[in-house]
Amino acid sequence: MVDVAIIGVGLHPFGRFGDKSAIDMGADAVRAALTDAGIAWPQVQFGFGGSFEVDNPDAVTSRLGLTGIPFMDVYNGCATAATALQLTADSIRSGQYDIGVAVGMDKHGHGAFTSDPVDYGAPPWYGEIGHFLTTKFFAMKINRYMHDHGISHETLARVAAKGYRNGVLNPNALRRKAISEADILSSRMLNYPLTQYMFCSPDEGAAAVILCRADIAKEYTPTPIYLRATTLRTRRYGAFEVHASWAAIEQDDAPTVYASKAAYEMAGIGPEDVDVIQLQDTDAGAEVIHMAENGFCDDGEQEQLIADGETEIGGRLPINTDGGLIANGEPIGASGLRQVYELVQQLRGTAGERQVPGEPRVGYAQLYGAPGTAGVSILSR
Amino acid sequence: MTQVAFHPDVFTWPSDDPQLIGGRCADCESITFPRPTSCARCGSTSVEEHLLPRRGTLWTFTTQGFLPKEPYAGGETNETFQPFGVGIVELGDDVRVESRLTENDPAALTIGMELELRVVPFRTDPDGTVVMTFAFAPVEQAAGEGA
Numbered sequence A: 001m002v003d004v005a006i007i008g009v010g011l012h013p014f015g016r017f018g019d020k021s022a023i024d025m026g027a028d029a030v031r032a033a034l035t036d037a038g039i040a041w042p043q044v045q046f047g048f049g050g051s052f053e054v055d056n057p058d059a060v061t062s063r064l065g066l067t068g069i070p071f072m073d074v075y076n077g078c079a080t081a082a083t084a085l086q087l088t089a090d091s092i093r094s095g096q097y098d099i100g101v102a103v104g105m106d107k108h109g110h111g112a113f114t115s116d117p118v119d120y121g122a123p124p125w126y127g128e129i130g131h132f133l134t135t136k137f138f139a140m141k142i143n144r145y146m147h148d149h150g151i152s153h154e155t156l157a158r159v160a161a162k163g164y165r166n167g168v169l170n171p172n173a174l175r176r177k178a179i180s181e182a183d184i185l186s187s188r189m190l191n192y193p194l195t196q197y198m199f200c201s202p203d204e205g206a207a208a209v210i211l212c213r214a215d216i217a218k219e220y221t222p223t224p225i226y227l228r229a230t231t232l233r234t235r236r237y238g239a240f241e242v243h244a245s246w247a248a249i250e251q252d253d254a255p256t257v258y259a260s261k262a263a264y265e266m267a268g269i270g271p272e273d274v275d276v277i278q279l280q281d282t283d284a285g286a287e288v289i290h291m292a293e294n295g296f297c298d299d300g301e302q303e304q305l306i307a308d309g310e311t312e313i314g315g316r317l318p319i320n321t322d323g324g325l326i327a328n329g330e331p332i333g334a335s336g337l338r339q340v341y342e343l344v345q346q347l348r349g350t351a352g353e354r355q356v357p358g359e360p361r362v363g364y365a366q367l368y369g370a371p372g373t374a375g376v377s378i379l380s381r
Numbered sequence B: 001m002t003q004v005a006f007h008p009d010v011f012t013w014p015s016d017d018p019q020l021i022g023g024r025c026a027d028c029e030s031i032t033f034p035r036p037t038s039c040a041r042c043g044s045t046s047v048e049e050h051l052l053p054r055r056g057t058l059w060t061f062t063t064q065g066f067l068p069k070e071p072y073a074g075g076e077t078n079e080t081f082q083p084f085g086v087g088i089v090e091l092g093d094d095v096r097v098e099s100r101l102t103e104n105d106p107a108a109l110t111i112g113m114e115l116e117l118r119v120v121p122f123r124t125d126p127d128g129t130v131v132m133t134f135a136f137a138p139v140e141q142a143a144g145e146g147a
């Protein structure tokens, strides 16, 4: 199998941009990635575009030049960007192409996402009675987890405060203002135990990654970042998942656990080798749970690790160094490629004020979303 | 005053002892709610109606603190909306179901507490029809106990 390297990354800032279309943001992200890779659009042989709101991300080609390349549109819930990345990588791994682009873009309105619950496999009445809300699921999952593993409300506030603090250091973030733990805890209770400032918001933005056969990557950049693993997994029977009117008594692990184990195996490394981490922090509780689901600690150890500052930029397990979803918001199609953008900056040593010390070598990114899909990517210098 | 169930296939009603209507797979015996067209565990399309126990324990919970967007049909406005409790209720060895709770104060809810199914008003339509939904209520202490 051909190895794959990242030779360019580009980001359109995450936030709110008036009339600017998601397609135009996607085109800006691709242009930035092309510049970063030092190549021109006609050298790109194929692409995958991910979005929730845009029916045809393929329209981005009309902004970049209609070169006739195969361009495939993907949507896979909050794991959309991981899916675009994996499919782009697989197309190169198969030997079919040398250079391709994965791009994600979205432009959401304010507030929670809306869809028809039937399209998620939920009963038709599920939304009518007020159950079709992802925020409620995340709240119930962390509430049980806090009960089982001794995680405190203060820990949730610490996670959110770190997200906002890291966002201050990230010029591309939606939220760039520090918020105190006291203000986070006393903000409006949206879904107990999660308050308003413990949640991310749907917003707007785009990100792009240019992938290339690893054996020719140095023709384009002196610092290729190798994509060591990409995995996707859906929920198994017994997992407690979002948008489900029931859960089995017989429990199984969340899809993230399976995606993570498979990624470590594919990369031939373990969680102890990872230097910088991006986790799906739809809410502060999700970051806590995902630390354990991705093998970075045992259940319950988060309480002490977070109190000790180990998940800060200078800690032993730097998590969501760019502010994560909490500071960046979640344009679904772009979110996972934003994680990859940040990891590439960290591994190249170009993350500026957010730079993890000690020249990190291995980066890890995880996505999770409805209706129970997880994606993991592992990168290294 | 006319009372109607919000959906006919979700719970047995009218009844003094309403039950949720689940499904039991004829092939692998796994139980789900509501009754599905096929089994989530084995894919079998032979799923029989199975009435679920009326009592269970609270496995986890939250509160719905903001008015859900459409397709929510509770009829409230941002001004009239009152937060409601939501929980996962473990019904014996059968299945865990997601349900509204009659209690919305987190301080009055404890993981592991005993709950019982109720059918409660969900909204009142302009013609006066009261639409009913299912909810779990904390089981009161037995008479004389703790008095």
Ligand SMILES: [Zn+2]
Pocket (backbone or CB within 6 Å): B025, B026, B027, B028, B029, B030, B039, B040, B041, B042, B043, B044
């Ligand atoms: Zn079955």
